[in-house]
Amino acid sequence: MIPEIGHFALILALCVALVQGILPIYGAAVGNSGLMAVAKPAARTQFLLVLTAFGCLAYAFADKDFSVLYVAATSNSQLPLHYRLAAIWGAHEGSLLLWTFILTIWMFAVTLFSSHLPEATRSRILGVMGLVSVGFLLFMLSVSNPFERLIPAAPDGRDLNPLLQDPGMVIHPPMLYMGYVGFSVAFAFAIAALLGGNLDAAWARWSRPWTTVAWCFLTVGIAMGSGWAYYELGWGGWWFWDPVENASFMPWLAGTALVHSLAVTDKRGGFKVWTVLLAIMAFSLSLLGTFLVRSGVLTSVHAFATDPKRGLFILVFLAIVIGGSLALYAWRAPKVGLGGSFAMLSREGMLLANNVLLVAAMGSVLLGTLYPLFLDALDLGKISVGPPYFDSVFVPLMVPAIFLMGIGPLAQWKKASVPDLAKRLKWAFGVSLVSALTLPIVLGNWTPLLSLGLLLAIWIVTTSAVGLRERLAHVNGNSLVERLASVPRSYWGMLVAHCGIAVFIVGVTMVKGFETEKDVRMNVGETASIGDYTFRFDGTQDVVGPNYTAARGTFHVSRDGRETTVLYPEKRRYPVQNQIMTEAAIDPGLLRDLYVSLGEPIDDGAWSVRLYHKPFIDWIWGGCFIMALGGALAISDRRYRLAWRKQEPAVPTPTRAARRKVA
Amino acid sequence: MNWVMLIILCVSGPAWAGEARPLTDDPVAEARLKHLAVELRCLVCQNQTLADSSAPLAEDLRREVREMIAKNMSDQEIIEFLVSRYGDFVLYRPPLKATTTLLWVGPFALMAIGATALVITLRRRSRTMVEVSVTDEEHRRVEQLLAEGEKRS
Amino acid sequence: MNRFLLPLSIFVVVVGFLGIGLTLNPREIPSPLVGKAIPDFSQPQLYDRAKVLSPADLKGKVWLLNFWASWCNGCKTEHPVLMELAKSGEVPIYGMDYKDQQDEAMTWLRRWGNPYPIVGVDEAGRVGINFGVYGVPETYVIDKQGVIRYKQIGPLTPDTVAKKIIPLVKQLESE
Numbered sequence: 001m002i003p004e005i006g007h008f009a010l011i012l013a014l015c016v017a018l019v020q021g022i023l024p025i026y027g028a029a030v031g032n033s034g035l036m037a038v039a040k041p042a043a044r045t046q047f048l049l050v051l052t053a054f055g056c057l058a059y060a061f062a063d064k065d066f067s068v069l070y071v072a073a074t075s076n077s078q079l080p081l082h083y084r085l086a087a088i089w090g091a092h093e094g095s096l097l098l099w100t101f102i103l104t105i106w107m108f109a110v111t112l113f114s115s116h117l118p119e120a121t122r123s124r125i126l127g128v129m130g131l132v133s134v135g136f137l138l139f140m141l142s143v144s145n146p147f148e149r150l151i152p153a154a155p156d157g158r159d160l161n162p163l164l165q166d167p168g169m170v171i172h173p174p175m176l177y178m179g180y181v182g183f184s185v186a187f188a189f190a191i192a193a194l195l196g197g198n199l200d201a202a203w204a205r206w207s208r209p210w211t212t213v214a215w216c217f218l219t220v221g222i223a224m225g226s227g228w229a230y231y232e233l234g235w236g237g238w239w240f241w242d243p244v245e246n247a248s249f250m251p252w253l254a255g256t257a258l259v260h261s262l263a264v265t266d267k268r269g270g271f272k273v274w275t276v277l278l279a280i281m282a283f284s285l286s287l288l289g290t291f292l293v294r295s296g297v298l299t300s301v302h303a304f305a306t307d308p309k310r311g312l313f314i315l316v317f318l319a320i321v322i323g324g325s326l327a328l329y330a331w332r333a334p335k336v337g338l339g340g341s342f343a344m345l346s347r348e349g350m351l352l353a354n355n356v357l358l359v360a361a362m363g364s365v366l367l368g369t370l371y372p373l374f375l376d377a378l379d380l381g382k383i384s385v386g387p388p389y390f391d392s393v394f395v396p397l398m399v400p401a402i403f404l405m406g407i408g409p410l411a412q413w414k415k416a417s418v419p420d421l422a423k424r425l426k427w428a429f430g431v432s433l434v435s436a437l438t439l440p441i442v443l444g445n446w447t448p449l450l451s452l453g454l455l456l457a458i459w460i461v462t463t464s465a466v467g468l469r470e471r472l473a474h475v476n477g478n479s480l481v482e483r484l485a486s487v488p489r490s491y492w493g494m495l496v497a498h499c500g501i502a503v504f505i506v507g508v509t510m511v512k513g514f515e516t517e518k519d520v521r522m523n524v525g526e527t528a529s530i531g532d533y534t535f536r537f538d539g540t541q542d543v544v545g546p547n548y549t550a551a552r553g554t555f556h557v558s559r560d561g562r563e564t565t566v567l568y569p570e571k572r573r574y575p576v577q578n579q580i581m582t583e584a585a586i587d588p589g590l591l592r593d594l595y596v597s598l599g600e601p602i603d604d605g606a607w608s609v610r611l612y613h614k615p616f617i618d619w620i621w622g623g624c625f626i627m628a629l630g631g632a633l634a635i636s637d638r639r640y641r642l643a644w645r646k647q648e649p650a651v652p653t654p655t656r657a658a659r660r661k662v663a
Numbered sequence: 664m665n666w667v668m669l670i671i672l673c674v675s676g677p678a679w680a681g682e683a684r685p686l687t688d689d690p691v692a693e694a695r696l697k698h699l700a701v702e703l704r705c706l707v708c709q710n711q712t713l714a715d716s717s718a719p720l721a722e723d724l725r726r727e728v729r730e731m732i733a734k735n736m737s738d739q740e741i742i743e744f745l746v747s748r749y750g751d752f753v754l755y756r757p758p759l760k761a762t763t764t765l766l767w768v769g770p771f772a773l774m775a776i777g778a779t780a781l782v783i784t785l786r787r788r789s790r791t792m793v794e795v796s797v798t799d800e801e802h803r804r805v806e807q808l809l810a811e812g813e814k815r816s
Numbered sequence: 817m818n819r820f821l822l823p824l825s826i827f828v829v830v831v832g833f834l835g836i837g838l839t840l841n842p843r844e845i846p847s848p849l850v851g852k853a854i855p856d857f858s859q860p861q862l863y864d865r866a867k868v869l870s871p872a873d874l875k876g877k878v879w880l881l882n883f884w885a886s887w888c889n890g891c892k893t894e895h896p897v898l899m900e901l902a903k904s905g906e907v908p909i910y911g912m913d914y915k916d917q918q919d920e921a922m923t924w925l926r927r928w929g930n931p932y933p934i935v936g937v938d939e940a941g942r943v944g945i946n947f948g949v950y951g952v953p954e955t956y957v958i959d960k961q962g963v964i965r966y967k968q969i970g971p972l973t974p975d976t977v978a979k980k981i982i983p984l985v986k987q988l989e990s991e
Contacts, residue, residue, distance in 0.1 A: 200804070202808060284704050304812045315834055341785075343785075357774065360773040367765075373834070377833050384754060389755070519693075520686055523683070523903075528684060678893045723942075727942075749948050750948075
């Protein structure tokens with residue numbers, strides 16, 4: 001019964017989405033207030049309907065209802081409750097429902113926070129989001145129904161893939177989708193602006209917080225995916241340039257470019273057409289990612305079960321949405337006025353250069369990801385494009401971008417002076433260069449890449465310090481604290497986000513430069529050392545989990561004779577899918593991670609063991625979280641809160657009453 | 664005295680247990696294998712390197728590579744061996760040939776094209792541009808729109 | 817106007833490729849050995865360990881080499897097709913038992929039938945690697961000069977046999 005309610009809710013949601021997609025946009029085109037007013041209630045109704053559907057599916061999972069095909073395929077009676085619920089998005093159909101649900105959450109948010117927008121704009125935004133929703137609902141209802149019944153019901157489910165039975169699974173997809181889907185708001189703003197033929201600075205100011213929030217979520221989502229792969233997959237890696245990873249990284253690159261571009265359009269009125277194109281690109285890449293992951297066109301460990309019918313549907317949907325938006329862009333963009341002019345060497349110029357580099361990087365990732373497909377389609381052979389390619393190509397593109405990151409915030413708008421900049425930056429450059437060249441030697445291993453990485457990271461920090469100091473000098477206030485407090489939050493946001501990147505670069509550079517690995521055979525009582533640490537293997541014992549049995553090893557770790565920690569790596573067997581999983585044991589630390597994973601049992605109690613010492617690896621994800629924090633700081637800036645506070649001015653009562661009558 | 668030593672050794676237990684042996688007998692060869700295997704593709708996996716895969720074919724191929732290393736074949740010869748049997752698909756670093764020129768040159772071409780387009784657009788713009796930044800008039804209009812928007816909702 | 821059409825044009829091209837991509841199999845690895853001389857081998861025969869199976873003995877004939885194993889499901893699917901083809905006498909099919917146990921292989925053939933005049937044993941899988949085998953079953957068509965002319969990845973179907981294998985064999989016979 002409950003699954004049928006969920007199914008019915010989705011059908012109703014589709015009808016509402018159609019109404020929401022068509023009427024308000026038409027109303028905005030002809031100026032019909034009544035039609036435009038449909039948008040808000042339609043969006044809220046859709047949210048409630050999809051929430052209902054989501055709740056019904058959650059109930060089916062919680063209740064172990066194996067008469068629902070999707071539940072039978074991804075769950076099991078032994079699966080603990082929290083993983084049963086996470087299994088909702090464990091496979092294709094459910095993850096689509098999650099996508100749609102998050103889309104309705106964003107729609108609902110737009111209805112709450114858009115009262116300062118002109119009605120036509122808001123109607124168009126909600127209308128566009130409604131049309132996107134139509135696509136996803138139609139997709140689910142036609143070829144990917146999560147509520148499809150299995151008759152007769154299965155006695156038990158096929159279980160969630162053990163790799164997914166992990167806390168990372170609970171958070172990573174929702175965070176990621178909040179990001180992907182969040183870009184639909186910026187996209188909708190851009191389309192609304194193109195439809196309305198009106199792209200003034202206000203549009204950029206309205207878009208900015210939405211885009212930044214989506215960007216923060218995407219940053220966190222990608223970081224979590226990477227961290228999860230690190231501790232779950234057992235080979236110590238954290239990024240493989242796998243097609244699915246790239247599918248999330250490309251929108252992030254476009255989104256980062258968009259956040260910067262919007263800043264310029266907001267403050268200076270420039271780049272309007274380019275910003276619109278970027279907004280379309282960011283969401284298009286999200287949709288393209290959805291296609292790549294589910295169509296079977298590319299091979300990936302992360303790919304969902306594939307089906308050419310589904311692939312075709314998404315491709316057609318993609319063609320309509322993206323093709324339609326780009327056609328609208330080609331038609332309307334030329335009519336948009338140009339922004340202000342500025343010199344090549346100016347803050348605008350540098351931000352544009354940053355955009356060019358980010359978009360070139362995104363294009364390269366796209367090229368590398370799709371190239372095997374291009375060659376195969378043209379019958380020119382089969383190749384693989386993997387980490388060696390992406391690393392070789394991505395780094396050279398990002399180095400100039402990061403270098404510019406130090407100069408841009410200090411450059412003046414409109415026209416900057418090179419000698420002036422050089423003078424202000426010379427000590428920062430000097431300090432960075434010297435430290436970058438000497439630190440690796442001090443730490444024990446000098447390579448050019450190591451120095452380059454450190455140079456970039458230290459450069460970011462020193463130039464940020466210079467920028468902050470200059471800012472403080474121009475600000476009112478008696479004490480340092482007062483002056484720090486009066487620096488606007490958006491500036492802190494930028495500073496923190498940029499320093500987050502520095503932290504990330506330090507993490508990557510140090511790990512790649514100094515990580516060590518050891519493969520040993522260990523008998524009970526034997527020790528092995530890696531770095532300054534000594535690991536003593538104290539045998540294994542059999543343990544039983546809720547839905548697995550395991551051999552759990554005990555490793556006492558010490559340093560300079562003092563015990564640091566005890567690690568318990570496991571080799572688990574999940575009987576339902578008969579899969580063996582290696583659960584690595586990690587001791588995270590600010591300056592290093594210690595990582596132990598059990599290999600295979602050898603004769604009489606001995607095991608093959610892999611030990612890793614990974615310095616600074618947590619700075620990689622730490623840096624990402626700091627970046628997201630910077631984004632959050634930027635949004636919390638007073639200006640945006642003022643705009644919202646403006647929603648309740650003193651409105652004379654007759655007008656209020658009249659308003660109520662119309663609504 | 665020997666039996667005293669024997670007793671001491673037996674009683675000391677774990678404190679005396681030795682250093683673990685490396686898993687392989689030839690760490691240098693193993694390092695070479697690792698260096699090669701991270702750039703080779705496991706052919707039967709869903710996108711994994713030869714180094715990380717536990718598939719039977721991957722183990723066979725690692726064994727082959729170890730034997731070739733033991734025969735003192737160069738990296739290039741080992742790669743040649745695998746490519747002549749499995750094609751370029753087995754390499755994660757696509758070789759530079761006619762069909763992959765676009766792939767390797769593309770990113771830098773994109774950067775160059777973008778930079779050129781940027782410079783040209785800015786130059787053209789500064790020649791034909793009239794001062795158009797956000798004027799006071801537009802600021803006032805924004806305020807007006809904001810106020811109007813509230814009235815309507 | 818044209819620079820505004822650029823994003824759309826690029827997109828159309830990409831969609832075209834993605835559409836073609838839906839019809840392709842990204843995991844299929846075409847063999848670089850097609851058109852090249854057959855890798856040499858000399859493997860013991862399944863039913864007579866003293867004798868060997870070697871391509872040198874088969875020069876001057878057009879023949880098929882079928883890699884199979886008793887643990888392989890696809891081989892079971894393909895087997896009736898091989899039996900039919902063997903019965904028709906169009907072309908001899910030689911088997912290569914890949915990474916298998918001898919007794920299990922013999923039991924399997926006893927149970928499902930033996931289409932092969934000779935079966936070679938590749939216990940370690942080295943011959944497979946030399947042939948670029950990455951899964952079983954895989955079948956190669958070899959001409960009179962000992963050149964590989966075609967590789968079938970995965971099970972042979974009656975359709976493939978009728979449309980690809982038989983015509984190719986006939987053509988090679990006439991050469």
